[in-house]
Amino acid sequence: MRLSQGFWQTYKETPAEAEIPSHQLMLRAGLIHKSAAGIYNYLPLGYRVVRKVEQIVREEMDKAGCLELLMTVVTPGDLWQESGRWDVMGGEMLKFKDKADRDLCISPTNEEAITDIFRKTIKSYKQLPVTLYQINTKFRDEIRPRFGLMRGREFTMKDAYSFHMDKACLDKVYDDLFKAYCNVFDRLGFEYSAVEADAGNMGSSDSKTHEFQVIANTGEDEIIYCPETGYAANSEKAQTKRANVDFDFNDQELKEVETKGKSTIADVCDFLGKPQSQSIKSLVYTAIQGEEEFEVLVLLVGDDELNEVKLKNHLGVDHITPATDSKLLEYGLVKGYIGPLDIKKEIMILFDEAIDPKAYYTVGAQKEDYHLTGYQVAKEFEEATFVDLRLAKEGDLTIEGSKPVLVKRGIEVGHIFQLGDKYTKAMGVTVLGNDGKTQTPLMGCYGLGITRVVAAAIEQCHDDKGIIWPKEIAPYQVYFATIAKSEEFKAQADDVYKKLTDAGFEVIYDDRKAGAGFKFKDADLLGLPVRVVMGERDFKESGEFEVVDRKTGDKQKVKIDGLVEKIKELLA
Ligand code: ATP
Ligand code: MG
Numbered sequence: 001m002r003l004s005q006g007f008w009q010t011y012k013e014t015p016a017e018a019e020i021p022s023h024q025l026m027l028r029a030g031l032i033h034k035s036a037a038g039i040y041n042y043l044p045l046g047y048r049v050v051r052k053v054e055q056i057v058r059e060e061m062d063k064a065g066c067l068e069l070l071m072t073v074v075t076p077g078d079l080w081q082e083s084g085r086w087d088v089m090g091g092e093m094l095k096f097k098d099k100a101d102r103d104l105c106i107s108p109t110n111e112e113a114i115t116d117i118f119r120k121t122i123k124s125y126k127q128l129p130v131t132l133y134q135i136n137t138k139f140r141d142e143i144r145p146r147f148g149l150m151r152g153r154e155f156t157m158k159d160a161y162s163f164h165m166d167k168a169c170l171d172k173v174y175d176d177l178f179k180a181y182c183n184v185f186d187r188l189g190f191e192y193s194a195v196e197a198d199a200g201n202m203g204s205s206d207s208k209t210h211e212f213q214v215i216a217n218t219g220e221d222e223i224i225y226c227p228e229t230g231y232a233a234n235s236e237k238a239q240t241k242r243a244n245v246d247f248d249f250n251d252q253e254l255k256e257v258e259t260k261g262k263s264t265i266a267d268v269c270d271f272l273g274k275p276q277s278q279s280i281k282s283l284v285y286t287a288i289q290g291e292e293e294f295e296v297l298v299l300l301v302g303d304d305e306l307n308e309v310k311l312k313n314h315l316g317v318d319h320i321t322p323a324t325d326s327k328l329l330e331y332g333l334v335k336g337y338i339g340p341l342d343i344k345k346e347i348m349i350l351f352d353e354a355i356d357p358k359a360y361y362t363v364g365a366q367k368e369d370y371h372l373t374g375y376q377v378a379k380e381f382e383e384a385t386f387v388d389l390r391l392a393k394e395g396d397l398t399i400e401g402s403k404p405v406l407v408k409r410g411i412e413v414g415h416i417f418q419l420g421d422k423y424t425k426a427m428g429v430t431v432l433g434n435d436g437k438t439q440t441p442l443m444g445c446y447g448l449g450i451t452r453v454v455a456a457a458i459e460q461c462h463d464d465k466g467i468i469w470p471k472e473i474a475p476y477q478v479y480f481a482t483i484a485k486s487e488e489f490k491a492q493a494d495d496v497y498k499k500l501t502d503a504g505f506e507v508i509y510d511d512r513k514a515g516a517g518f519k520f521k522d523a524d525l526l527g528l529p530v531r532v533v534m535g536e537r538d539f540k541e542s543g544e545f546e547v548v549d550r551k552t553g554d555k556q557k558v559k560i561d562g563l564v565e566k567i568k569e570l571l572a
Helices: 021-029 042-065 077-083 112-121 167-187 264-270 308-315 325-330 420-428 450-460 487-502 516-526 536-542 562-572
Strands: 032-036 039-042 074-076 094-097 103-106 130-139 154-164 192-196 211-213 221-225 232-234 253-260 280-289 290-302 319-322 350-351 361-367 372-374 405-421 442-449 480-483 508-510 530-535 544-549 555-559
Touching: 021 032, 021 450, 039 042, 042 130, 042 154, 042 167, 042 450, 077 103, 077 112, 112 130, 112 154, 112 420, 112 442, 130 442, 154 167, 154 211, 167 192, 167 211, 167 405, 167 442, 192 405, 211 221, 211 450, 221 508, 264 361, 264 372, 280 308, 280 325, 280 361, 290 308, 308 319, 361 555, 405 420, 405 450, 420 442, 442 450, 480 487, 480 516, 487 508, 487 530, 487 536, 487 555, 487 562, 508 516, 516 530, 530 536, 530 562, 536 544, 544 562, 555 562
Parallel strands: 192 232, 290 350, 480 508, 480 530
Antiparallel strands: 032 039, 074 103, 094 103, 130 154, 154 442, 192 211, 211 405, 221 232, 221 405, 253 372, 280 290, 280 319, 361 372, 405 442, 530 544, 544 555
16 A cells, blocks of 8 residues: 555644543554544554454354354344343443334344344254354443443444353353454464453353453453462452451450541551451442342451442342432441441341451441440351352452462453353244254353454553554554655665565555655554665665564664565564
8 A cells, every 4th residue: 555645644642532552542543533432433544453353353253163144233122122131231222213113222232133033044953053143333322431442332343142952062162162262362462361250140150251351451350360270250250268367266245435436447447456357347238120129238358348240149130339328327327337236127138258257346336436346247146148249359369279369450352151041031932952842042142342352452562652563463564665755766666565565465655755754653653563664875875675673673674685585574
């Protein structure tokens, strides 16, 4: 591509709205153009990257035996009514009506649509298993669209859906696709981790689900992992145990102590001269399920935090939220001094498993300016409910191996999930089994964020000058810049350009009327793997080109005869 005829504009200034490198660099390098919040046009150079990512994903999916199809971007509301998701998808789903007043939406995901296609096509176990996928536009009206392509409202996803007669078959295909995902991310040269994720209330209890997380400081997710045992889980899901259990087991009486004005765990423990781990933190939540609502009192070791996802899953409700002041009043719970005793109205009480029923703790006294010391769960409750509700943290130990875990940030680029019969059952899908009886097939679903992968690639590899593309997805492979004045030299440069493209390289030919400094800045910003410079004087004097490796910055002088080989070597 000749840049003199290219549709390309770079920018010196970092746009104020862009907070993370990938967003800043994609805008500055003229790869994307913002249309509205979270909605971007892919410009020619940016679109080449998107297409290359799609192609890698396509190749690996095909290799795993999946079949590509293309579903509609708009799906009818009826299908979502059938699955029961029309009303629970919330504000992320963009709904609208057509002129005949029929409900429609822009697909945020396609389980319903694929299940509908499946039930109208497949009749017998002989036609299974099958995995179908598409690479298509999704729309989710995200609460906080941000970071450019990382969390867009309109974005491209590869979504796949598999169908099976039994769990063993689902497990096998799940493992195959797990490997296909690893192949994709290996080819991209990503540093990533496949982590156990939270299955929420989807699928059944033995449903497997993994997220593929690219390791990056700017990632929105937290990963808990153990280098020694290989354990890796999303923090929403991670189950670990406390490293520090310096609890107080010395027999003592329950005693009220004045803690005037001290309502935080830190203040109370400082005041009493006790470690925070010898206190209990009390939190009150309202759980909401449809029209129903109830409160729950959650008790955790003082220096632990609540994992809200675990609480929500344990309760099996749609939604949880901290209880309002008026709710607290209703139960006689005194803000800042809440504890498990002297509650006016019956309330569900859950203790985190890290609390030892035999240890003694400081708790709120349910009375302004007072706490209780010497509180022991075993003495107060005949049958207390203990549940794992705490958030895993750095330094915790793995449940099995007692090895320390670490915390890293990650970008979720893929998510695979065993759905079981959630959709096939809700939508009345049956297939004839080999015993002649009808059976409800099982499903798996497998998402991969194409456009998020593009952003993640930049997050993982860039420097202060610009992007450093992984070779497989760089918009072009070679940035060929000439610094030419004479017409004769321009003709020679055109020949070299032809030689390079004939050799099969994807080349950007910077033949613009501009100085070397300007061209090099653009080249570094765009970040193609190899830069070849043909300067008029150098070339005339020695017949040499300068070849630069974008990643390492290494520069070499190469003559025309060795040029193609040298580039091949750098791209290998
Ligand atoms: P997140 O927790 O980041 O919102 P999700 O759990 O909603 O992701 P899935 O529904 O599993 O995501 O979608 C599959 C994949 O699609 C994700 O792994 C991610 O790569 C991509 N994806 C999801 N939401 C977005 C978005 N708003 N912008 C870009 N890519 C997205
Ligand atoms: Mg989401």
